[in-house]
Structure formats: C-alpha cells, structure tokens
Amino acid sequence: QQQVRQSPQSLTVWEGETAILNCSYEDSTFDYFPWYWQFPRESPALLIAIRPVSNKKEDGRFTIFFNKREKKLSLHITDSQPGDSATYFCAAILSSGSWQLIFGSGTQLTVMP
Amino acid sequence: EAAVTQSPRNKVTVTGGNVTLSCRQTNSHNYMYWYRQDTGHGLRLIHYSYGAGNLQIGDVPDGYKATRTTQEDFFLLLELASPSQTSLYFCASSDPGQNYAEQFFGPGTRLTVL
Numbered sequence A: 001q002q003q004v005r006q007s008p009q010s011l012t013v014w015e016g017e018t019a020i021l022n023c024s025y026e027d028s029t030f031d032y033f034p035w036y037w038q039f040p041r042e043s044p045a046l047l048i049a050i051r052p053v054s055n056k057k058e059d060g061r062f063t064i065f066f067n068k069r070e071k072k073l074s075l076h077i078t079d080s081q082p083g084d085s086a087t088y089f090c091a092a093i094l095s096s097g098s099w100q101l102i103f104g105s106g107t108q109l110t111v112m113p
Numbered sequence B: 001e002a003a004v005t006q007s008p009r010n011k012v013t014v015t016g017g018n019v020t021l022s023c024r025q026t027n028s029h030n031y032m033y034w035y036r037q038d039t040g041h042g043l044r045l046i047h048y049s050y051g052a053g054n055l056q057i058g059d060v061p062d063g064y065k066a067t068r069t070t071q072e073d074f075f076l077l078l079e080l081a082s083p084s085q086t087s088l089y090f091c092a093s094s095d096p097g098q099n100y101a102e103q104f105f106g107p108g109t110r111l112t113v114l
Helices: none
Strands: A004-007 A010-014 A019-025 A033-038 A045-050 A056-059 A062-067 A072-077 A086-093 A101-103 A107-112 B004-007 B010-013 B019-025 B031-038 B042-049 B065-068 B073-078 B087-094 B103-105 B109-113
Touching: A004 A086, A010 A019, A019 A086, A019 A107, A033 A062, A045 A056, A045 A062, A072 A086, A101 B042, B004 B087, B010 B019, B019 B031, B019 B087, B019 B109, B031 B073, B042 B065, B042 B073, B073 B087
Parallel strands: A010 A107, B010 B109
Antiparallel strands: A004 A019, A019 A072, A033 A045, A033 A086, A056 A062, A062 A072, A086 A101, A086 A107, B004 B019, B019 B073, B031 B042, B031 B087, B065 B073, B087 B103, B087 B109
16 A cells, blocks of 8 residues: 655756646655655655645755645646756655655656756 | 665666676665666665565555565566666665664666666
C-alpha cells in the first residue's frame, strides 16, 4: 500500500517557468514532510521540509504549500533552471514512531533551456 | 559534514549467490537504513537499526538479512540472491532529533543478479 503518492511521474518545463510537483498522503499522523532531490547518478539529499503546523515553507526559489485538511502538499519551483533537473521525492515521517521515512515514487523534472 | 560510505560500488553475482553489502557512517548517528531504489517505486526501506546489535524490519525485507555490528557499520546480506534483487542499494544514517530527521545517503551499490 502506497502511503505517499506523487504526481506527475515526469514533468518538463522551460527555463524561467514555475514547476509544480504534487504529493498526497494517507496517514494523518505523519508530522514531518521532507522533500528530497536526486540528481542523475547521485544520492538523494534533503532539499526542504515542512511540519503541519505551517501551511507554507519557503527557501529561495523552492516553496512547499501544505493543506492538512486535504492531506496534500506541493513543491513549487519558481524561475526554474536547467540545474534543477532532478528527481524529486516527497516523503513523510511519523516522529513518535520509528522515524521511518516513507517515500513517494518521485517526479522526474526536466528544465529545458 | 556527514559521511556515509558503501562498498562495493558495483557487484555482479549469479542466482543463488551470496552477497554482502557494507555501509559505514562517521556521523555518530544512531539510526542507519538500507533502501533499494527501482524505477517506478522510489526508495523502499529494507531494514533499519537504532544502534549496534539492533535490527528493525522495513517494508520490503523478504530475501534480505542485515546486521549492525557497531554504531558505524551496517551490513546487508543476500544469502540466496535472485534476479528480482537486481537494484540500486542505498545506505543512510540519521539523528532523528536534528533537522527533520534528515537522512544522509551513501553513494549507492549497484547489484546485478544474473
């Protein structure tokens, strides 16, 4: 059973556009939502994260929007750059449990110059 | 900076073979994890550990054993490798009390089972 779902599976945008990556989850007890990114032939790395006490988290061109009622979140990348081309994973953690990261299947983003 | 190393980086074995993947972290983290990454599935947790001698079962444990010998070292064992275990394997470590339980990943081991 997939507890964290991502869409679209792949996304192509032009340089300068805003890319929107979507994520939804099932377990309402999740309380940390990190996004990891992975460049080709590299390891995943933490990009940005949010806790449900907030509905928005911003870090430069990267913003997470969080809707607790609908159990949805999205990652917005403004002014997309070719260097942003990577696979983006939405994840969820239950902090009172095992601290296990539950990953979505990822969105492969390509930014065309 | 956090450091997680894995060996070997590439491994080819035959069906029924015996394989050990090694992971070492120098972050002084208590938690260590083994994942496999396959196209369309993202990262799936195989086993994880809270500390030396501890082992917890992840989401896809069948066919895998693991052992945490020290705080630094975590091993993944495939005793009868099958082609379905052909995958990219990542090890990670974390300190749950810090920065959204950020996990630091090793460079990965690509395993091919013929």
